[in-house]
Amino acid sequence: MRFDLMIAVVVTCAVAALGLAGTYAVTAERIVEQQRLAEARSLKSVLPDASEFQQVEDAKILQSAEAEAEGVFVSAFRALASDGALIGWGVRVQPRGYGGPMQMVVGLDRNGKVTGASILSMNETPGLGTRIQSDKWFLEQFAGVEASGVDKQLKALDVIAGATKSSRGVNKGVAAAAHVYEKVLSKAGGE
């Protein structure tokens, strides 16, 4: 047994762990805060009339939403007006694009009309796939799509040439949000 080898490795790992724990303690709060802020900004951008967003925590709703859009649905938010009335829903989805999952927020009003879609983060090809965000018209065309019969309406929308897979990804995200709304959220109501 060469104890000096073991000691060298163990000490290195212990010091590294301490250093990382320290860094984590400093940054963890900021990281969570940044993600929350980004999410709040996206929600606000797709549902500008809402003054508050309440995350849906009801396990039953989440379960059936998960079943409706497996692997795509992340979470849902109630959009409340300043008087507390429900004016719509924000649905966080992560459809697959060309470069892996894209983090998106889709807003729907109380009648199931899409109010907007916004991209939180993605790994699409810069300058090509990222045009789904930089070409403003692309995301704007989703506003006004109705949740019922969403698939047919999405087929009629334009796709960015050269970024078909990225565009399809956004389509999938909006479709998933619409399905979740139609099958689950519209029945769940305000409370």
Add this chain to the structure above:
Amino acid sequence: MSKWIEVFRSGITFENPLMRLMIGLCSVLAVSTRIEYSFFLGVAVIFVGVMSNVVVSAFRKLIPSEVRIPIFIVVIASFVTIVDLVMHGFLPGVYAVLGIWIPLIVVNCMILGRAEAFAYNNGVWLSIADGLGKGVGFLIVICMLAAIREVFGAGNLVFLGVHVLSLPAWYQPPSLLVLFPGAFLVFGMLMAGANALELRKRDRGKGVSA
């Protein structure tokens, strides 16, 4: 001091990790679509390279050679994780794009290579020069590659949100350049340029001696 400058300079010129040693290319080819991302990846690589060189060289007498590689990897991985956490917390926009490439600095053979080939056999002071020189050499090449690909592949150059330059609207940027083949093509051309420069230098050297 002159030795320090020599070590530092060699990382940028005739021992440039990307152009001459040809190591650590994978992330370079993938990230060099935008100069902004390339710049931050370069900065992250410089930080990790210098810090791991410092730690390895400072403790080189205490690190048994049988287990040196695992110890190097732990040291490098720790600094990479620190960069990862700090970037995630303070530069979320950049982090969202660089994503997987930051954790992958751990397996960037340029950093492990420098720890093994240089820091393990040299003092702290020179190891800083080596890490800094190789890192700056990396930064310069990846930024050149990214600048070319961004200007001709996307039609404009944006750095830190500022439009540095735009090509006229009649220029239809070929998307090939921002895709992977473009990375290989442009990198090959840069390599050819670097080789031509070196050959010319060598010829001139011959002329003097003859």
